[in-house]
Amino acid sequence: MVETVFLKLFNMSITAGWLALAVVLVRTLLKKAPKGLMVVMWALVGIRLILPFSFESVLSLLPSAETVPPDILYSNTPMIDSGISLINSNINPIISESLAPNVGDSVNPMQVITFVASVIWIIGVIAMLLYSAISYIRIHKKVKEAVPMKENIWISDHIATPFIFGILRPRVYLPSSMSEQDVEYVIAHEKAHLKRRDHLLKPFAFLLLTVYWFNPILWVAYILLCRDIELACDEKVIKDMGEEIKKPYSDALINCSVPRKMIAVCPLAFGEVGVKERVKNVLSYKKPAFWIIVIAVISCIMVAVCFLTDPAEKPEDISWPALEEIREGYSTKQAATDGCVVIDGHTLLAGEKFWIDFVNETKEGNPAIVRVYQAYSDQSDNYWVKELSYDGEKYLLRYYTETGDTNEEFLREEEYRYLVRSPYYADTSTRDSYLLADSADVTAEGYYSSIVSSIVRPEYDIYNHCYVIYAHDVDKNYLLNSCYGTAFYDIDGDGGEEKCCLGMGSTSGVFTFTISVYGNDGLKYHNVFCTEFYYLSFVKDENGILRVQGITQEEPPETHLFDIVLNGENIELFENGRMIESA
Amino acid sequence: MNDYQMGAVESRFADIIWRHEPISSTELSKLSEELLKWKKSTTYTVLKRLCDKGIFQNNKGTVTSVISKQEFYSMQSERFVAETFDGSLPAFLTAFTSRKSLTPKEVAYLRRMVAEYEEE
Numbered sequence: 001m002v003e004t005v006f007l008k009l010f011n012m013s014i015t016a017g018w019l020a021l022a023v024v025l026v027r028t029l030l031k032k033a034p035k036g037l038m039v040v041m042w043a044l045v046g047i048r049l050i051l052p053f054s055f056e057s058v059l060s061l062l063p064s065a066e067t068v069p070p071d072i073l074y075s076n077t078p079m080i081d082s083g084i085s086l087i088n089s090n091i092n093p094i095i096s097e098s099l100a101p102n103v104g105d106s107v108n109p110m111q112v113i114t115f116v117a118s119v120i121w122i123i124g125v126i127a128m129l130l131y132s133a134i135s136y137i138r139i140h141k142k143v144k145e146a147v148p149m150k151e152n153i154w155i156s157d158h159i160a161t162p163f164i165f166g167i168l169r170p171r172v173y174l175p176s177s178m179s180e181q182d183v184e185y186v187i188a189h190e191k192a193h194l195k196r197r198d199h200l201l202k203p204f205a206f207l208l209l210t211v212y213w214f215n216p217i218l219w220v221a222y223i224l225l226c227r228d229i230e231l232a233c234d235e236k237v238i239k240d241m242g243e244e245i246k247k248p249y250s251d252a253l254i255n256c257s258v259p260r261k262m263i264a265v266c267p268l269a270f271g272e273v274g275v276k277e278r279v280k281n282v283l284s285y286k287k288p289a290f291w292i293i294v295i296a297v298i299s300c301i302m303v304a305v306c307f308l309t310d311p312a313e314k315p316e317d318i319s320w321p322a323l324e325e326i327r328e329g330y331s332t333k334q335a336a337t338d339g340c341v342v343i344d345g346h347t348l349l350a351g352e353k354f355w356i357d358f359v360n361e362t363k364e365g366n367p368a369i370v371r372v373y374q375a376y377s378d379q380s381d382n383y384w385v386k387e388l389s390y391d392g393e394k395y396l397l398r399y400y401t402e403t404g405d406t407n408e409e410f411l412r413e414e415e416y417r418y419l420v421r422s423p424y425y426a427d428t429s430t431r432d433s434y435l436l437a438d439s440a441d442v443t444a445e446g447y448y449s450s451i452v453s454s455i456v457r458p459e460y461d462i463y464n465h466c467y468v469i470y471a472h473d474v475d476k477n478y479l480l481n482s483c484y485g486t487a488f489y490d491i492d493g494d495g496g497e498e499k500c501c502l503g504m505g506s507t508s509g510v511f512t513f514t515i516s517v518y519g520n521d522g523l524k525y526h527n528v529f530c531t532e533f534y535y536l537s538f539v540k541d542e543n544g545i546l547r548v549q550g551i552t553q554e555e556p557p558e559t560h561l562f563d564i565v566l567n568g569e570n571i572e573l574f575e576n577g578r579m580i581e582s583a
Numbered sequence: 584m585n586d587y588q589m590g591a592v593e594s595r596f597a598d599i600i601w602r603h604e605p606i607s608s609t610e611l612s613k614l615s616e617e618l619l620k621w622k623k624s625t626t627y628t629v630l631k632r633l634c635d636k637g638i639f640q641n642n643k644g645t646v647t648s649v650i651s652k653q654e655f656y657s658m659q660s661e662r663f664v665a666e667t668f669d670g671s672l673p674a675f676l677t678a679f680t681s682r683k684s685l686t687p688k689e690v691a692y693l694r695r696m697v698a699e700y701e702e703e
Contacts, residue, residue, distance in 0.1 A: 147621070164676065
């Protein structure tokens with residue numbers, strides 16, 4: 001599709017632009033270097049524009065090898081990666097919001113924009129090609145009446161400046177009005193062009209410009225290339241013919257710049273360096289010192305290595321602030337900029353890419369980490385920032401939350417064995433849910449059923465300990481939920497840690513809660529307890545003993561600690577010797 | 584009378600006619616091809632132009648001069664280049680120098696710069 005081609009070329013022109021800027025910098029710093037070397041550096045820019053790929057190197061100084069990722073056309077949250085955080089953080093929030101696809105649209109705004117841009121690009125290419133074709137035909141007509149002088153040099157009445165025309169059999173055309181003493185030097189100059197293959201290089205560079213006309217930096221590069229080509233040729237002539245020809249050569253330059261008859265003010269020929277600069281350069285030319293050449297060659301190599309190669313895959317460069325520091329005053333915009341998955345109520349605002357990357361990495365067993373920012377802006381200013389990480393074996397969910405009405409915030413850490421993706425069909429919408437669970441058998445359907453079911457069925461209890469962290473459907477509904485707490489603890493003394501979960505029981509009349517314990521093979525122990533209402537959590541004391549803590553909702557609140565005892569097949573809870581009733 | 588200007592190349596062609604007139608147009612194009620490496624169409628184009636200027640005439644395939652060579656050159660005070668060049672060269676051509684029109688002051692400055700240059 002033309003959009004994909006255009007995006008690829010767009011990215012290539014950006015990387016070439018960076019390289020061109022580097023060449024401009026080197027050119028400014030190394031004014032004394034032989035200009036022929038500058039032309040080589042411009043050739044590097046050409047290589048960057050031709051080759052759609054390169055190889056990666058840690059030495060690469062390119063900010064980004066792919067500023068506009070092709071998946072921007074399909075993403076819910078279009079984003080670019082220019083490699084420069086300042087640019088990213090200014091552009092991405094804007095385009096993520098305003099160019100994100102809307103429900104009910106038949107096309108993605110990003111696709112429309114890219115398509116329009118591609119059309120404009122093609123129109124530009126055609127215009128450039130037309131210009132080239134028409135110019136070629138005009139010159140061809142003009143030199144029809146030229147007569148040969150010697151070798152491949154011809155003379156014409158109708159041209160005002162000497163030039164070379166023709167790709168396969170290039171000819172040098174001289175104006176018939178040129179004076180005798182200039183002819184020798186002009187011929188030497190044009191022959192130098194032919195030797196250096198400039199008559200091929202320049203049109204080829206222009207051809208590249210035809211394709212990449214939309215990048216202004218490349219126009220600058222082309223203009224400077226043309227200048228360097230001329231200066232390099234001047235230098236070559238002086239080098240070959242000896243420095244004593246500087247004066248007559250400069251005279252020739254001046255003479256050929258003065259039109260015999262001023263018809264109209266001729267615009268500056270494109271890309272051509274002014275006579276003054278050329279004369280100055282010729283007069284001041286000196287064979288460059290050896291060390292200048294060495295420095296120039298080294299610079300050339302460095303620019304090639306640093307800008308022809310692509311940046312290596314950046315390591316997980318997480319610039320997240322610590323969870324502790326963002327318990328207050330952390331806005332959705334800031335979260336998006338910092339690279340979080342941002343959810344407001346049931347709507348995914350930004351960062352879908354991070355979630356997808358996390359899922360893909362962990363699926364392959366690689367450690368990964370992601371942050372989810374969850375807010376309910378229509379209810380309050382509350383938000384949660386949850387950090388989910390995978391170490392290759394277990395998932396760890398970390399977030400700050402409050403307990404009861406003590407408003408004391410503490411860091412909650414929950415471990416899970418599996419991240420299960422399960423589509424769930426409700427009404428006409430589809431929810432693509434992800435559940436953090438300790439069994440691989442959970443399904444989203446089971447999860448939602450367990451929520452609406454007022455009677456706790458043992459097979460649903462597993463869902464009390466699930467954590468739905470991501471759900472995506474046409475309406476973009478997202479759901480997060482949780483249980484009371486989890487902990488890894490060796491409850492039966494078998495040497496291995498089991499996962500212990502505190503969960504909600506049914507609440508018809510009586511408050512119940514559950515303790516479920518999972519081993520490597522699945523559910524090991526499961527008990528339901530009836531008691532007064534508590535805010536429940538696990539606590540570990542300084543000896544590592546796990547207990548259940550319950551805080552009442554009276555005023556003032558009372559804290560109760562329950563010891564956990566395994567009695568045969570059942571878990572029992574004791575407070576000061578008194579056992580809690582099981583259901 | 585202003586029309587009577589010929590570039591160096593056109594003059595060569597005119598010379599051929601003056602030297603060999605009266606000459607058939609066919610013969611003329613043959614000679615032009617040999618001496619000037621011109622295609623037949625080019626010969627006819629230039630011939631027509633010179634005829635339109637009133638220097639030569641083409642009667643039913645025979646070319647003769649209207650103005651003789653001596654007459655012509657006596658009318659010229661200075662040889663002008665019929666510059667049909669109407670703009671800058673295409674960007675992709677390798678030319679010798681720019682077509683920026685220099686002011687006489689700039690020209691003088693540059694010439695002086697060259698003249699005063701001394702090799703160190």
